[in-house]
Amino acid sequence: MPVRVHFTVEDLARTKIAAQPNPLCELVVAIRKLKFADHPVRLSAWRRDMARRLRPEARMVLDLVPRSGIMPAFLAPPGTGTADELMDRVRAVPRSRIRSDLADVAAHRSLPSWTRQLADDPDRLARLCDSLQHVHDRLLRPYWNEITAVTEADTAARARQLVSGGLGEVLGRINPRWTRWDAPVLEVTMPSGLDGDLHLAGRGLLLVPSVFGTDTPVIGPHAEPQPFLLHPAGGPRGLAAALAPEEMPWRTAGAGSLGSVLGTTRAAAVLYAVIERPGCSTKELARAAGVAPATASEHATLLREAGLIRTTRRGAAVSHSPTSAAVELWGAAAG
Incomplete structure (x- = not known):
């Protein structure tokens, strides 16, 4: 019915x-897609990429959002707003609301033991909010x-x-x-x-x-x-x-030029900054890599031509995110 x-x-x-879309409601749906192995053709590459990029602090949020069924509603406040604005609402959620939402979930399924004191432990709630921020920054921000x-x-x-x-x-x-x-x-x-x-x-x-x-x-x-x-x-x-937005394809024939790009310390720092801060602006990229904005822009262009980052523009705003090839290449180098 x-x-x-x-x-x-x-x-x-x-x-x-x-x-x-509501960024945090969309995040919940994305987490469910991450945990449920449906649509293998469309989502398998994305799942592999996310599995590499999520850190242990993601576990708190992943434990609270099941593949299907009820979850604590305070993690995804309804309404409009940016991800940061909605995240602030989660950080300021009343303790009574936390207790109520957790009780609703507990009536349908078991919860992790760490949730028992969540409403009365500000540090634990802060860690949960940091976990939510981390998962959002990895799952949604690069594609927003x-x-x-x-x-x-x-x-x-x-x-x-x-x-x-x-x-x-x-x-x-x-x-x-x-x-x-x-x-x-x-x-x-x-x-x-x-x-x-x-x-x-x-x-x-x-x-x-x-x-x-x-x-x-x-x-x-x-x-x-x-x-x-x-x-x-x-x-x-x-x-x-x-x-999978349109982006520069991986250039096998250009391996030599790719090597020359990554051979520079500044370019490597810029690439690392993009991988760590997907969706960052050129100014944020420059600050994270410790270079001038003009230098960051120059290296971003080289990395984009090599197929390692993609750059999107909305009006005057520019954001940079790593391609899956960049993540794989960096992971192999780090390993």
Whole structure:
């Protein structure tokens, strides 16, 4: 049986389409994808890459987010905001909320023993937040420009549906495999077998695009200020575009020039800085590598031409991330 979402006239008027995914909600879906070995063709290379890049401090968050089922809701606060803004909300979560969310999870599955004192131990909570930051920086930050590009294109398509057919067409096509619009009710089939009725009570529904959420729907019935429904953005092609954006191919014939690039101490420092801080700006890259911004930019160009980093631009903002070849090359050199 599905979850039946009931709309009133006020709900239809207040239903919105989010322009971008919620970074921490998207992170939770990405963690589930990391832990569940589905879509081997699309995700196997990404999983191998992440397994190499995640450090032991990731374990706290990975233990709290299962492959499926309930998790502590305070780890992914709903609503809008940047990853850093949402992370600040997690760090400031009230102790009563931590206890309540952990109790909800404990009613369905066992929790690690370290969670017992989490609400009353600020240092332990700080370590958990650091773990969340680390996992986000490895799993999502390197791909965030590509993720937002996919979701912005999806939102534009939904806006065209809204203009041509109204909100009913948007709801009818939001996720056809798992949802069915029978006005004024949206039926959302949950593979877990969860069923029930969600009355929006004038709050409306927030439709949130998700690149990693290509399969089963995710619904947040208790989110404030309004419930949300994650829907797939761009489908499987959207996920592929986010995880494997167009970049310079690995140049086997250019091994000599690659060797000359990595033979310089500064270039190696720049590459290491990019690997350690995926998604960093040129200014951040220069600071981390201990070189002038102009020098960092010059070496970033060489590394990009060698196929070791990719650079994305959104307006005036530039960010640099390592390619999988760079991670493999650095790991081999370190080994």
